[in-house]
Amino acid sequence: MTGDRVLRGVGVGRRGVVGPVAQVQPAPFVQDDAPLLVDGVPADPATARQVVDDAFTHVVDDLRAQSARATGTVRDVLAATAQMADDKALRSQVLTRVAAGDHVVHAVDGVVAMFATMFEQAGGYLAERVTDLHSVRDRVVARALGLPAPGVPALDRPSVVVARDLAPADTAALDLDNVLAIVTELGGPTGHTAIIAGQLGLPCLVQVPFATTLQDGTEVAVDAAAGTVTVDPDDALRAELARRAQAEDALAADEAPGATADGHAVQLLANIGTPQDAERVAGTAVEGVGLFRTEVLFLERTTAPTRDEQARAYAQALAAMGERKVVVRTLDAGADKPLAFATQPDEENPALGVRGYRLVRRDPELLDVQLAALGAAQSEAGTPPWVMAPMVSTAAEARDFAARARAHGIATVGVMVEVPAAALRAREILAEVDFVSLGTNDLAQYTMATDRLRGELADLLDPWQPAVLDLVDATARAGQELHKPVGVCGESASDPLLALVLVGLGVTSLSMSAGAVPAVRYALRHHTRAQCATIAAAALAAPSAEAARAAVVALLVPEVRATLGV
Template identity: 75%
Template sequence: MTTPTPARPGTARAGDVLHGVGVGRRGAVGPVARVHALPTLDPEAPLLVDGRPATPEQAHAALERAFDEVAAALTEQAERATDTVREVLAATAQMAADRALRTQTLARVDAGEPVVRALDAVVGQFATMFVAAGGYLAERVTDLRSVRDRVVARALGLPAPGVPELREPSVVVAVDLAPADTAALDLDHVLAIVTEQGGPTGHTAIIAGQLGLPCLVRVAGVTELADGTVVAVDAASGTVVVDPDDDVRSELEARSRAEHALAADTAPGATRDGHPVALLANIGTAADAERVAPGAAQGVGLFRTEVLFLERSTEPTVAEQAQTYGRALTALGGRKVVVRTLDAGADKPLAFATQPDEENPALGVRGFRLVRSNPDLVEHQLEALARAQAETGVEPWVMAPMVATPDEARDFASRARAHGLTTVGVMVEVPAAALRAREILAEVDFVSLGTNDLAQYTMATDRLRGELADLLDPWQPAVLELVAATARAGTALGKPVGVCGESASDPLMALVLVGLGVTSLSMAPSAIPAVRYAVRAHTADQCAAIAAAALGAGSAQSARATVLAQLDPGVRVTLGV
């Protein structure tokens, strides 16, 4: 395979390979279907009414109506959706209804500015602020631009931009895909999603994962492929192969058969010599818990509770929260459920608890740090969890995010235990927490490593910056050293150390984590079969040797290559690595 120069529509050659960042391990082969963008418009062109340029009053009315219609359409779409898709669409609808966005745009139109220029200017200002804020807000720039395009199309009477009607199973290709577009996909005709921009933790990737679709982001040049071009999308290798030959097709088909075979194994996670490794699922809603319950997950290692909070204008009541937590606990039938308290603030602002503007939100008041400014949020959540425990008879494991010191760990533990919650832990996402893991574990019952944020803070790299993905690689030796330090502390004190970041879903990395002493791995449910197989194919001593080799490597690339070289060829074939 060769890396091509970017091809213009219709000029790509058979066998050309485009590279990007894969989300998951799945693959698919099918024709390209490109997402329609809004046509290029003259920002000075006037809005026409009955063939004549609109007055400011007419333009105002048309634009306000367009905002209303877009918000209503997105809200209706959200009501038909479920789970994470519903929440994401509701967030986009809220953006379309945002008073500041609307008021500033209408003020420009009232002053005589053309509709397109006015909306472009205001959206540009908001987008600049979102990018500067980073994190969750940076992810929403695509949503913001999608709202702009939809409003412009409505106001000017143009066809709505978005995914074309799919008449056959296709690979959807876009510069970036707004959540509203992703949620509207006809799943009977979508084989995979590939975008030129975006990141592996953005909305498109999250929804694609929920929908079980292969997904690649940051694939330069992919939108220059002509509609109908047959491509092979391989999320595991992060490649798009143009007009793939029989060997490429056969490899993806073989991996798909292997994945189905692996999924038939539902035994608890363990090494070949019987060393137990709990394999858990990451979820975001009670409905997610009900969906994973029949599967082979041994429980839930990360219940992201912020979904319940983020798109609300008021804090959910204790009763509402307790009902949600109780539903999840009941669904898992007594299996382990680790509930992460609210991870919001700064880059995930809450309408009912807005923090002052911060120059660097990623380092600001987020996670457990909200207790400094709004302690009731934490107390109410702990009260709701205690109520759910009492009502279901199932004891949740409770952990706080963004804990950096033993004092913070002690504070959270005392608050949780005061509510009758007995199994209390914290997230290790900050290098300081990893370096002081022994002291932190002395205060709590367990810790869970969030390797996404741990890599971000260790490498001083925004995890949403796709062009810096190499620095955010969980195989970076510095990140592995911090994981190892945390695991050693857990082993010394006899307390569980889990991993709930993306690295847990990588079968190769799972071997390293087990070898370092990690006791549980939590991941997207679809990743569990391959991880189970990889762990079961090796003894605990083999995992320890693999981990030592990875720690001794000089770079992320060499660490992964070193581990790959130690795998039995049959295991490599089964895993497709």
Template identity: 70%
Template structure:
């Protein structure tokens, strides 16, 4: 049933905790190419240059995941293969606007067919298309218009460049018709602390200015909300403010300690996270330093950036992930051409097979930063699959002078062999986003498969359980740094499984701390057993919610 037919509530997939009410502001549509085409052939190259430069400038001004994806999108606009195809089409008689549109359409088809993480870049490709065509046709840049009042941003989908242009002080929530809960829009909204609902069929039928309520917990958008919903919104905002006043370390009701840490991508992120109550950094995405560059950063540049982060958390725990390039984060100086499925190809630690100097330089830089600051980083490699790879990484890291070494658990093979992997390293951290994708054989781009990608899936929790039990036996830490750590209900399950630390966006920490403080470690263990015994993700979550302390259900709106 359509909105026009009288629907008052639209359903999607929620990301975050907020419930807000406000008018919608719709993004400008993609530019339409007129029948006669258009554009000056001499401006084709400069148009690509202008877009690439603009995107790179936004990347440098942004932080965290937003900076990473903007840098990667800027590389797309500068990609010589894409430009070459557009130029060939112009030489064959197409207008510049037509050539850009059709060249990028072919790349979109290629990326979509490849699936996996590469397919997640389709939104970014389309953003490049829209921006270059707008320059060629002298049109307004597509995306969200300037916001004159606090508004709910509505779009078919939002590219990272669109998100970067937002004045977050005026954004109450983001609602999209496409996308998925682990896509770029959702991740960036989480980083910015903005409630988000994706996969919302019918949202684009609404007129600008329509008053709606967006509930990120239930994943719903309610038209013309009444007094009851407005009061719920006020109560949830007041509760969120109250939660932020608790700055104690993370722990269960009976005093079982659980470190609550921040995910960061840059030194700027570290400065911001270091100024609020956190217990360190659980994931430092070092690839942000590499994105948008034609060559790798020098060792001196890396030492400066790593030292800045370590100083922000002087004497504290900082978990550093080594370069996680490839798949949806291509780098022109390492990415291999012709990979049919980059998500299953040479990415993360596997780059050591072809470019060992990248890892060696990074490890040496981390060791130098440790010596300069007196703070010891915990250094882990992404996409490690076998105990042999863990052994090789540990040997390389220790030879470079890194003293605390770990790996990411992101693929089922690593989870199933966690005991053997932990025999080689000092700690592991579970990346639940990729673990869900690889376990459920479901492309993270495909929003219609969001139910399979749900981190509550019992099969995914089985692998987290296997990893956590291996950590308990080895008496070594097992953290979680995927998006599931930011869900205060799922956080209780993860702690019940034996996870020792949770890393998330800074804004998610207060709710997780509150949930932990209201449950004992034994209650968390009961919740974990309940979730593992469920037949489906939805059944598991509902059963755990029924076990929650009433104050937690009421305060967090679950």
């Protein structure tokens, strides 16, 4: 039924498409002893230094121009890459080597390799930035040597973009009119490229071996739900993907509030990063915002935004959503999401370091100013936000945060459950706050002792992992016993099958990208609460992630199985 060759990887999203391959232009290959020519003449070190300096400036200006034309997460990723290209230490070390007579390629490679090693050793967010760093290297070298710029080629027809690893800056600059899907050999399902692809509504597959061996123009079927790339798909597969696409488009017509078939309400919310994101999702059928990632407001700054700057942004988001619920997460930054004014550079293990709520130990003013801004925004917009802290591990931390928030007039206070300690002591934590929200991406990372950015370990980060489900179950049961809301704002909320499990466990709200809401709503509306509980029990009893998902598929009502193509 399928073509001659099927490649498998990790899917992001649910869509399936068919189209020709467009391979991304690889990094320029240049012998590091080949002379840099200016007007056909080998350049002396001083001239070479100026050429490389100009190349850095051009790359920075180009990235900033792209950022200015973009919005939301895309804009922020481009701005972050531009800031990396404009890093004074990176540029000065390269220029020093070139001025001393080092060849351009050797100088750039050497300095970038040193920075990349530092980033990889730091782990977390910095490790993910290595892809951006290599993108900057490739752009600078190509510009300095007058070679074609690496990255996505100009597309003259709708295509499937294929690369070994696609830099987020390249993803953000895609010509959306001509991009059907993204396929990479490397990367991870929670990396920047996958997140941006999700925001743009593009099917995405990562960790697909041999993807770069596909020839330009080859017709392939990309099925994000199945995690497959099928070469030369036959008519049956094309028809099946077209049927699924039509069915999912039809789901968007249903704008009813989230609920099970027997009327049990489940709030379906959106994840956002900026006030502009709030304005965008306000026009969709979501019941509010379940995660406002406020750290986006702090990125790429040398000093923290003022109380008034923050208040304006928060008020804009609250006003955009009107009377709908808005859950604001306080600054989730620190060692693994470096800020110029908050980073602790000497941490040996940033993922386990001073991040999220733990910043209050070292810089309590950051949190106090943010809470004051939220209080001011509440007064201006006339809508009270729900406010939660990230990376809370103990009931004492929850108690302290609640006291700080309420002192600034915040009435509804919660915390994130992202580490096993918080899940295991959820009852004690919920006694101190009004609600909790499960961040299943980090919860899986810490439960499975697996860096969420290591794509080759994606199977361990699967939210269907039994140990992760056990911790979600423990948290949800604590919420039911204390009659307090328990939400999920990790990627697992966007999986319509896993959504049934979460509701069956007692989760009261699901927050995801706005585009994922229709399929989740559909799945819930075709199963009763009792059916969800049965489905959840089957998942909990399964011995593996694969067995858990299979057990759920077996219990789906036939209509949902057919419509969602599972």
